[in-house]
Amino acid sequence: MTQQTQQLQAQLWNIANTLRGKMDADDFRDYILGFIFYKYLSKKMELYANEILEPDQLKFRDLEGHPQEAEYIEAVRDAALDKLGYFLLPSELFSELARRGNSGGKHQFILGDLTRVLTHIEQSTMGSESEEDFGNLFEDLDLTSSKLGKSENDKNELIVKVLSHLEEIDFDIANSESDMLGDAYEYLIGQFASGAGKKAGEFYTPQQVSNVLAQLVTLGKDKLKSVYDPTCGSGSLLLRVAKQVKQVGGFYGQEMNPTTYNLCRMNMIMHDVHYKKFDIKNENTLEKPQHVDMRFEAIVANPPFSAKWSASPLFMSDDRFAVYGKLAPGSKADFAFVQHMVHQLADNGTMACVLPHGVLFRGAAEGHIRKYLIEDRNYLDAVIGLPANIFYGTSIPTCILVLKKNRSEAKNILFIDASQHFEKVKTQNVLRDGDITKVIDVYKAYSSGAFDDAEVDKYSYVAPLAEVAENDYNLNIPRYVDTFEEEEPVDLQQVSQDLKQLEKEIRKTDNTIQQFCDELGIDTPF
Known part of the structure; x- marks a missing residue:
């Protein structure tokens, strides 16, 4: 395991520990792993879109507002559904949601937008070969759950913090030779399993x-x-x-x-x-x-x-x-x-x-x-x-x-x-x-x-x-496998001598106690 992988694992586990607050570890697992997965899908989408747009000297983020936006988006969507199995708009990328949540120097409300994005990822696969593989993937990320906070603002505050912290981490997804994020993801699953008690055997x-x-x-x-x-x-x-x-x-x-x-x-x-x-x-x-x-x-x-x-x-x-x-x-x-x-x-x-x-x-x-x-x-x-x-x-x-x-x-x-x-x-x-x-x-x-x-x-x-x-x-x-270990033979002569020595020491101790009792004018305890 590389030092870079270990560092990523430590960063992700630190986020999981510091941000979940009083939430049960099992519940927070679903959120943190789900958001890591969302960032992964976003980055893969952007990298692939940039690759196929390169001959036109365009970046995926440049398509919105482009005179031929509709045509380009449609072409990227078709290619992405075949290659990746899903599609995201430039405005739906993880980094965009994280930026929107932190715009203006304070946390902005993004729960509604985030819910729509996660739903759209699943809906983008409908009618395609990957529909079953991506269907209901985010159903455990309930952004309306009271587990995230009492009020809508509390929930939004926590989610924005998680997205912001994850946005700061480089997942090194562009490196096709590295499975660093995959290994880190599985490390997180294992860490959650170690604290999940009897439930852990169900998934790890x-x-x-x-x-x-x-x-x-x-x-x-x-x-x-x-x-x-x-x-x-x-x-x-x-x-x-x-x-x-x-x-x-x-x-x-x-x-x-x-x-x-x-x-x-x-x-x-x-x-x-x-x-x-x-x-x-x-x-x-x-x-x-x-x-x-x-x-x-x-x-x-x-x-x-x-x-x-x-x-x-x-x-x-x-x-x-x-x-x-x-x-x-x-x-x-x-x-x-x-x-x-x-x-x-x-x-x-x-x-x-x-x-x-x-x-x-x-x-x-x-x-x-x-x-x-x-x-x-x-x-x-x-x-x-x-x-x-x-x-x-x-x-x-x-x-x-x-x-x-x-x-x-x-x-x-x-x-x-x-x-x-x-x-x-x-x-x-x-x-x-x-x-x-x-x-x-x-x-x-x-x-x-x-x-x-x-x-x-x-x-x-x-x-x-x-x-x-x-x-x-x-x-x-x-x-079939004899694991019996023979005990060392007991030297009975030595045991006898040890007992004799012990008896001498007991008598000596008894005499000392007798002397103390006589000086104090009390009966001996034996």
């Missing part, structure tokens, strides 16, 4: 966990045809996969929470993922899957742990679940997500998902599904135990399951116990770079067939499928 996976999942599914590849996350949250996992390869053909995801769905689309665009290259849907993945007929080369996920779902008997005729003969219980949808992902995994693909430890050993329907995946399909490639307390909002220990469909020759499963390899940072446990590298190096060795290198004492073990079957398909990691 810690970067170190995302890093592990991304490396697992991209091992040996520098290009991916597609990557999919059925519970994509803010999109951090999808974007992390993109950092591991040179090219990703398409990003696909589904998110049930509307606010988080908007955040994901913003995050994609802020990382310069073209609107034609991502397809994010807002629906319940298990109940209403939106990409069910597609197959993906890489799948990553951090589903909500042990979530409830309908488990309706009707799903027994659903292709995702029918072949198993059992549904995951309604009280724990963990394996329902696994079944869904396996269904969507391409034959040459790899999936890696984070799940609670219970999936490794719970019985009944879950035990049946687990056995089917291993015995009948031979899809399970690796089980990786993670430390407790590394996810926001829950302290439970978790694991990563890695599954592949092209394991026909493989007759074993890799087990890694990384649960004791972490650093405690404040109240959270964190995987260090070395902890991540160790996991990936062992998995690489295993994938290449170098089992001797893949087996590390007290850390990892390559279990034959026959051994897993002997354990009745119970995947509890201590059954």
